[in-house]
Amino acid sequence: MTHPRPTTGTPTGTPTADPARRPAPGAALAQSPPAELRAHLRTHLPGAARAWLDQALDEAAAHPGAHGPISVWELRVAEAGRRCGAGHADAVRLLILIAARADADAAARVYFQGTGAERRAVLHALPHLVPGPEALPLVEDALRTNDTGILGAAVGPYAARHLDPHQWRHAVLKCLFTGVPVSAVADLERRARADTELARMLDDYAAERTAAGRTVPEDLYRVLALTEAGPPAPPHGSVHPHGKES
Numbered sequence: 001m002t003h004p005r006p007t008t009g010t011p012t013g014t015p016t017a018d019p020a021r022r023p024a025p026g027a028a029l030a031q032s033p034p035a036e037l038r039a040h041l042r043t044h045l046p047g048a049a050r051a052w053l054d055q056a057l058d059e060a061a062a063h064p065g066a067h068g069p070i071s072v073w074e075l076r077v078a079e080a081g082r083r084c085g086a087g088h089a090d091a092v093r094l095l096i097l098i099a100a101r102a103d104a105d106a107a108a109r110v111y112f113q114g115t116g117a118e119r120r121a122v123l124h125a126l127p128h129l130v131p132g133p134e135a136l137p138l139v140e141d142a143l144r145t146n147d148t149g150i151l152g153a154a155v156g157p158y159a160a161r162h163l164d165p166h167q168w169r170h171a172v173l174k175c176l177f178t179g180v181p182v183s184a185v186a187d188l189e190r191r192a193r194a195d196t197e198l199a200r201m202l203d204d205y206a207a208e209r210t211a212a213g214r215t216v217p218e219d220l221y222r223v224l225a226l227t228e229a230g231p232p233a234p235p236h237g238s239v240h241p242h243g244k245e246s
Helices: 034-044 047-062 072-084 084-097 105-112 118-131 135-143 148-154 155-164 165-178 186-192 197-209 218-227
Strands: none
Touching: 034 047, 034 155, 047 072, 047 084, 072 084, 072 105, 072 118, 072 155, 084 186, 105 118, 105 135, 118 135, 118 148, 118 155, 135 148, 135 155, 148 165, 155 165, 165 186, 165 197, 165 218, 186 218
């Protein structure tokens, strides 16, 4: 199998920075223990924002269901950016969703009625909220967007656990198309290992870009190297190689 290497130089209009070298904002958020997130926020938020967060979490825990057309905690999710700042809003929203014990229906309501930032937070929260595949429609919707923040959140642990092989391969390709660093793809090493179909898709994509005189992202070769490794390692816990729980 031939793997064309990137062309020398950078075509006009192509960013010189390698996307894989840029941090993936929030890539590890879904895997961070909630207690650690809360401790981090208590250290970094100013006093008024800390007090607001404590109240929001208490309200969510005490009244997780909807009261009227919208629940109190959903209002708090919407105002998190204004109260705590955009840099902390994803973590704040994730904690509120967990405190409210949002199920797949509640997560879908917040996702489809929310802003892009709120959708991103829901995707980060899914591994903490929904044990089964019921929230896959949210991930599938997110993978149709070109918003790199939403895409980066969509390929987290929930997608790694529940996307079938066909969907998951296309999610990896979508990251390469849009410049989302593959470091955002949860469980990449295990799921890509010895995946000959993914290797074929990567080869085709690299050949298309080379034929068009365009550079091939270095991330593609990182994933391709994983596909050439040995058989997949046994998954952690009770998760099968295709991400389904037993």
